[in-house]
Amino acid sequence: MNAPAPERALAAAAPRLSALVVARDEEARLPDCLASLAFADEVVVVLDRTTDRSAEIARRHGARVLEGAWEREGARRNAGIAACSGDWILEVDADERVTPALAAEIREVIATSPHARHLVPVENYIGGRLVRNGWAGSFGTTAVPRLFRRGAKRWREQRVHPGLDWTGSEGPRLSRGALVHLVDRDISDMLRRLDRYSSARAADLLEAGDIGTLPGSLRRCLSRAFKSYVSRRGYREGGWGVLLAFCAGAFPLLAHLKARLEPERHRPGGEGA
Numbered sequence: 001m002n003a004p005a006p007e008r009a010l011a012a013a014a015p016r017l018s019a020l021v022v023a024r025d026e027e028a029r030l031p032d033c034l035a036s037l038a039f040a041d042e043v044v045v046v047l048d049r050t051t052d053r054s055a056e057i058a059r060r061h062g063a064r065v066l067e068g069a070w071e072r073e074g075a076r077r078n079a080g081i082a083a084c085s086g087d088w089i090l091e092v093d094a095d096e097r098v099t100p101a102l103a104a105e106i107r108e109v110i111a112t113s114p115h116a117r118h119l120v121p122v123e124n125y126i127g128g129r130l131v132r133n134g135w136a137g138s139f140g141t142t143a144v145p146r147l148f149r150r151g152a153k154r155w156r157e158q159r160v161h162p163g164l165d166w167t168g169s170e171g172p173r174l175s176r177g178a179l180v181h182l183v184d185r186d187i188s189d190m191l192r193r194l195d196r197y198s199s200a201r202a203a204d205l206l207e208a209g210d211i212g213t214l215p216g217s218l219r220r221c222l223s224r225a226f227k228s229y230v231s232r233r234g235y236r237e238g239g240w241g242v243l244l245a246f247c248a249g250a251f252p253l254l255a256h257l258k259a260r261l262e263p264e265r266h267r268p269g270g271e272g273a
Helices: 003-012 030-035 056-060 073-083 100-112 187-208 214-233 239-261
Strands: 015-023 044-047 065-067 089-094 096-098 116-126 129-131 143-149 153-155 163-164 179-184
Touching: 015 030, 015 073, 015 100, 030 056, 030 096, 044 056, 044 073, 056 153, 065 073, 073 153, 089 096, 096 100, 096 129, 096 187, 100 116, 100 143, 100 214, 129 239, 143 163, 179 187, 214 239
Parallel strands: 015 044, 015 089, 044 065, 116 179
Antiparallel strands: 089 143, 096 179, 116 129, 116 143, 153 163
């Protein structure tokens, strides 16, 4: 039996949600990530220089796949946003999962929100441990601006932690459920991430022609470590809080030292690029 005309009109007017996943060689994590996005109207998966079975897995889950090669994080994320057709877009990484409670709230929000974007809460795991405190800026956060109207968000052209340009207002932070982030498998994984991030940041500094100064980088190291351990209450996490403070503080200092001491290795197009 056909639905009454008013119900058909409401269904036609309901905003469409695109879920966007940007990944590289994530065949082990993609299935659970994509399964958690079944509530979206469309799933778009951007695969950057991928050599594993990620494309096959994404298509098996009904996702539309965009494959290519992007040197900069901002460029590949913008390519994914451009490929989405929904009224709203939810950005999710392959190591993240949307809980059912968060999925339900997202649906409610996009149906009524007059705003252009909303922060999404994040629960960060290191291995099997939920670490609630100590996440600070460059090395992790407890809320991310991932839910937004199409056309409201554009990433800048940096390699790591690119800035954002927005249009429209920010609405209330979502409060039910969370984006579960399996951020690091163990301490070694955390340190490898620090190495990758600082190398990419060094390339950005060299390309900009401004690597900063050693005293300034030392100040940022200490202030970020303090923010992580004290202001963001990393001390509540015991040794994990110490590790987070170390990584958050070391990031800007390592990036500066790599750019200063090994410019030929980290300069775009150099031997380490």
